[in-house]
Amino acid sequence: TPDAHVPRDGRLIRLTGVHPFNCEAPFRDLFDEGFLTSPELFYVRNHGAVPEVLDSDIAGWELSIEGLVENPFKITFADILRQYEQVTYPITLVCAGNRRKEQNQVRKSKGFSWGPAGLSTALFTGCAMSDLIRTARPSRKARYVCMEGADKLPNGYYGTSVKLNWVMDPNRGIMLAHKMNGEMLTPDHGKPLRAVIPGQIGGRSVKWITKIIITAEPSDNWYHIYDNRVLPTQVSPEESANNDFWWRDERYAIYDLNNNSAIAYPAHEEQLCLKGAPETYRVRGYAYGGGGRRITRAEITLDRGKTWRLAHIDYQEDAFRRAEDDVKLYDGTLDVNWRETCFCWCFWDLDIAVSELAEAKDIMVRTMDESMNVQPRDMYWSVLGMMNNPWFRVTIAKEG
């Protein structure tokens, strides 16, 4: 296969055929690793072959910054590291297709079936993308930052765009990264250079980045138009294939993640041995907000939403904020004021009496964020099956 040069972990679950490579870790393996995901278990979403970049070629890797700027320029990887301050902070990347399997079970979408492990967290090291763009001096009409990767695909290079004012906002933490957890990016994750856009769907974080083009309009790249959108729910696969205008409507493009959560303990249909067990069982899972918003409550129901109980939330990201200089892997200064924003997932837990679990048919979780957005009860089906975030449910099987 074209990816013969790419090392991969045998635990990863392939979600599509042999090629391209799309995978998630077994959910429990991902969850049990805790806050930071090891690069081997980090989910992978590739549209095509992974560009082969030899170590000897990294220093000379070129990024060009062009378009509506007064000072277009090209810069090598080595010069980016030399000339721009490098910072490190944790970021959770989430594929917009996370939890799509549940949509496909209701009605087949055009996307493949992600479980709830289409997300991963790493300490990313890189420079603020805004620093390079400032050097290029955007002109008055500049509104968007288009990015392009080196992976040549059936419909051209992978590319997309985000708004220029987001990139220039230090609270958004948008970076050009070359390291994950202190090591050079692995080939699957963008070696040697990628964009990382916290709080937005993973699809905007262009890997193997070679070009930044400043424009007045959103990207016209094929993958920007025909991927990462939530079309109105009545648009069927046939309708979307017949009428291009659905795709051409930028209102349906997705950027900020919506808040979401999943239950890891117990696993779906896990046989809970309740006899002789301790008096309480600790239900546990993850949650994340979008656009830098913090999850402010996680709630559990054992009766399909009639009554709710409040879970405890653990934002491990906060430890990185408090202990900036003590964090071992931390090797830069934070010039983003990211104290005000949340870039990562959090964990929640709740102890439930085993006697109550014995009575329950299922367990469901929903979250609310600081803007009071709450996960919906009902699924919003759409043709690409993206942003699926209704209450997450596990059924429990009981033994004894």
Ligand code: MTE
């Ligand atoms: N960048 C390029 N160049 N090519 C791609 O196929 N996939 C995007 C994004 N950036 C992609 C890309 C999508 S849809 C996602 S969800 C993330 O990369 C996945 O990043 P990861 O594979 O490092 O987890």
